[in-house]
Amino acid sequence: MSDLLPTFSIIVPTYNRPRGLKRCLQAIEALNYPRDLFEVIVVNDGGDQSLAEIVAEFEPRLFLRYVVQQNLGPAVARNHGARLANGRFLAFTDDDCAPASSWLQKLAVQLMAEPRKMAGGYTRNALHRNPFSITSQLLVDFLYHYYNQTESRARFFTSNNFAVAADLFWEVGGFEELMSLAAGEDRELCDRWLEHGLGMVFVRGAVIYHAHHLQLFSFWRQHFNYGRGAWLYRWLRSQRKDGVMHLESPTFYFKLISYPLTMAQDIRAFLLTAMLLFTQTANATGFLFQQFSRRSSKKKLPVREPVQ
Template sequence: MTSSTHQELLFSIIIPTYARPDRLKNCLHAIAQLDYPRDRFEVIVVDDGSPMSLEPVVAPFSKRLTLTLLKQVNSGPATARNHGAAKANGKFLVFTDDDCAPASTWLTALEKCFETAPESLIGGKTLNALPNNLFSTASQLLIDYLYAYYNSTAQQAQFFASNNFALSAKLFRTLGGFDTTFPLAAGEDREFCDRLLHYGYSMLYAPEVQVYHAHKLSLRSFWRQHFNYGRGAFCFHQARSRRNVERIKVEPLSFYFNLLRYPLLVRSHHSVLVSALFVLSQIANIAGFFWERFNQKSKSFIASQTVV
């Protein structure tokens, strides 16, 4: 590919993946259906050390997309995204996950946003692709509540999940990419948004930029997901302290009261059960936060006792 072709690329779509070939296939199928010129975007899939080869999944799409498959030793999604970004040729980096299916207008809507806000981080809307799964519904409604709370003013947004946001490659590299001390898919996107705002850049919420999220959950995996979110929250506080940023103020009681009422207010299916899962998610979050705190303190103590 010539350098002139590189300059014509507007978007590089970066997808970290680990051992989910069927979900990755669905994601790539949706991207192949985008109503956007094929010569204006590329797709970079980063295999985060999957135990099986993903070549058979990716290869069939190579005829329809400008597609690159990168491989790395299992290091977590933050490292995988940075790996993909380092190889990207597009002017803007677009991040999504392997269990997401972008709407056909995804890149068209993003291009319109960047025409007026090229220096902003653009975050889109995530829709639940599994409305009949109670746990997936509850998890998505939690994100919806957080977006309604933190992004109530679209031009002054404060938080986006990394399964649907985009920014210029230049800005991403200026900020140093995702913090690779986050080992899980939990908290690294929150830290990135916080760091971006800390250095004076802006975030814009664009609900017309849409992806469908198909994360099938059970009671056990729902608990594990929110336990890990709690672990990520502790890592987030640690990262902020390394920047010498003041401690985050605890949200007011009204935040938690409204959170628990949210399924009832939006009249979701099985709203009472979803509200109960909201309570469970907060218990799991707190448990994960203190587990990670204890775990890191234990590691620090052991390290301090080790004689070199």
């Protein structure tokens, strides 16, 4: 059976989360996939916390490579790891994620059947008592429900759970390195992927567990940055098309905010609706901040060149 399975390079960008990285590597070590068919590339994005001891703990048991770059953001870190990759397919996850044991096997089955498609899995929140983490997960659930209703014709995956053929990843240009925040770079890549006429398929059984602990300020900052990333994504998209920045319809935002009420109409659902409204307020603030920052700087963003 292992002779039929493809090789993978699992790329994990990390920044100042040593405990999260250790949990991630423990989960990767437990993958139900032949050990000689995957490697792990950990890219430290200029964090100031030492990770060498954590990585060294796993080196005897995994084909593992550890590299350090200056702090340039997760998009650059993922591209850095992809340049070092030897696998036929690239699988991306993050340092606050723990893949289920069947994660890589589920992605492999799909990619063997349709190697020219991007395969993305399902993310579950691992912090069931954190209301901010619950709300962020609910937002992702809505986006997957909205964009991926037909699993064989998906349109959006988060960057912590998808896999692609390495050659096709570079054919479309990799992650957009102008997007230095952990915000919107996945959406921008998916958009370009589809523009190249390539397909996406949602693999519901390819599960990772996301443990991103949030408090009020970090929750606001996360969604503020999502707004900044959304502006840059839409600006980049406009440069490839008609020069006009297009937004989603008002119906999209109404459906997003009211999403909890489609599942229940109790006090918890109303509280989650209020928190989703809070995320969109932060998002809109970040969007406007990025727009006015560009105008005030009077700088023209560089035209995208393919990443190699």
